[in-house]
Amino acid sequence: MKAMTLIGRKVPLQLQQRDDLTPAEGQVVIKLKAAALNRRDYWITVGLYPGIKPPVVLGSDGAGIVSACGAGVDPGWEGQEVILNPGISWGGNPTVQSEGFHILGLPADGTFASEVVVPAEQLHRKPAGLTWEESAALPLAGVTAYRALFTQGNAAAGERILITGIGGGVATFALQFAVALGAEVWVTSSSPSKIERAMSLGAKGGFDYREDGWQKKHASQAGAPDLIIDGAGGPAYCSLLELVAPGGRIINYGATAGAPEKIDMFKVFWKQLQLRGSTMGSPDDFSDMLRFVEKHHLKPVIDAVHALEKTNQAIEQMRSSPQFGKYVLQIS
Numbered sequence: 464m465k466a467m468t469l470i471g472r473k474v475p476l477q478l479q480q481r482d483d484l485t486p487a488e489g490q491v492v493i494k495l496k497a498a499a500l501n502r503r504d505y506w507i508t509v510g511l512y513p514g515i516k517p518p519v520v521l522g523s524d525g526a527g528i529v530s531a532c533g534a535g536v537d538p539g540w541e542g543q544e545v546i547l548n549p550g551i552s553w554g555g556n557p558t559v560q561s562e563g564f565h566i567l568g569l570p571a572d573g574t575f576a577s578e579v580v581v582p583a584e585q586l587h588r589k590p591a592g593l594t595w596e597e598s599a600a601l602p603l604a605g606v607t608a609y610r611a612l613f614t615q616g617n618a619a620a621g622e623r624i625l626i627t628g629i630g631g632g633v634a635t636f637a638l639q640f641a642v643a644l645g646a647e648v649w650v651t652s653s654s655p656s657k658i659e660r661a662m663s664l665g666a667k668g669g670f671d672y673r674e675d676g677w678q679k680k681h682a683s684q685a686g687a688p689d690l691i692i693d694g695a696g697g698p699a700y701c702s703l704l705e706l707v708a709p710g711g712r713i714i715n716y717g718a719t720a721g722a723p724e725k726i727d728m729f730k731v732f733w734k735q736l737q738l739r740g741s742t743m744g745s746p747d748d749f750s751d752m753l754r755f756v757e758k759h760h761l762k763p764v765i766d767a768v769h770a771l772e773k774t775n776q777a778i779e780q781m782r783s784s785p786q787f788g789k790y791v792l793q794i795s
């Protein structure tokens with residue numbers, strides 16, 4: 464098998480030829496057709512992620528065909544077209560993951576390879592109507608968006624929802640899910656053309672988060688959001704406390720822009736705000752997300768497809784975030 468392997472800190476991934484995989488008890492081997500990148504892969508390659516331990520094959524998202532089943536696995540899986548839930552060992556508490564929770568592609572070898580081995584419970588049938596590339600784009604970002612919006616955010620039809628940094632993979636799924644729900648969706652972006660793309664997907668409009676005072680424009684042109692789905696954090700986070708409607712919710716799933724400078728506690732308690740964190744999703748979130756995607760015939764937004772051998776170039780492109788949606792790797 465071939466694999467793009469992290470062999471050291473802050474060095475490009477290396478294309479390696481490795482022995483073919485065999486499944487242990489409870490595991491399956493999947494011959495991968497496509498994989499997808501997440502910002503996590505970028506953070507790991509620049510050394511900004513906890514627990515980096517080379518050598519490891521990166522990659523959390525993948526779609527392919529089950530080629531071998533270990534002891535104790537239903538042999539009916541063999542030959543099935545599948546996608547993988549990249550969140551392993553969530554545990555029994557839907558509110559929060561267990562201490563043993565980990566994400567495929569560090570510490571365990573991931574999907575930037577022609578084969579991957581995973582516990583059989585990570586398997587789900589490839590969603591109807593999606594290509595291999597679309598299927599691979601869905602898992603990590605899709606479940607993160609789903610949990611942030613629905614499980615943690617309790618989003619409802621008719622609510623006004625603001626999604627920040629709309630070019631991001633998680634953000635584009637949050638946009639598609641919120642539009643399908645029947646919410647009034649607004650976005651922020653560093654790029655007017657990405658705001659236009661978002662509007663073509665059903666957003667009402669958007670604001671450039673690099674402009675001073677965009678929050679005031681939002682308040683006057685769109686009104687206060689009931690719910691904000693934020694993956695950026697950073698200094699602008701505090702202004703979200705001001706912008707959100709009284710009694711509103713802010714769900715944060717990432718901190719691309721770093722930590723906020725200070726939190727105005729007065730705003731938090733006086734406006735009766737709910738500030739919640741969200742990370743990936745439970746097995747139920749994952750299944751619910753797949754059902755939602757199929758029910759609404761949603762297609763993941765793919766910015767570009769690269770060959771597996773070009774993984775380093777795709778990761779390098781993530782540095783300046785030119786993308787709208789997901790980068791996908793074609794494997795076979």
Ligand SMILES: NC(=O)c1ccc[n+]([C@@H]2O[C@H](COP(=O)([O-])OP(=O)(O)OC[C@H]3O[C@@H](n4cnc5c(N)ncnc54)[C@H](OP(=O)(O)O)[C@@H]3O)[C@@H](O)[C@H]2O)c1
Pocket residue numbers: 501502503506603604607627628629630631632633634651652653654657672694695697699716717718719720741742743781784785786788
């Ligand atoms: N907790 C979890 O389970 C989980 C899961 C997935 C991701 N994450 C984290 O969530 C973040 C987004 O992940 P992703 O995979 O969706 O990333 P991504 O596809 O690489 O997207 C990054 C986007 O962030 C936006 N952005 C950058 N700086 C911003 C700022 N100052 N304000 C608002 N938006 C800004 C940009 O949007 P524009 O291009 O529109 O300007 C950019 O396209 C990352 O920090 C990632 O590590 C967490």
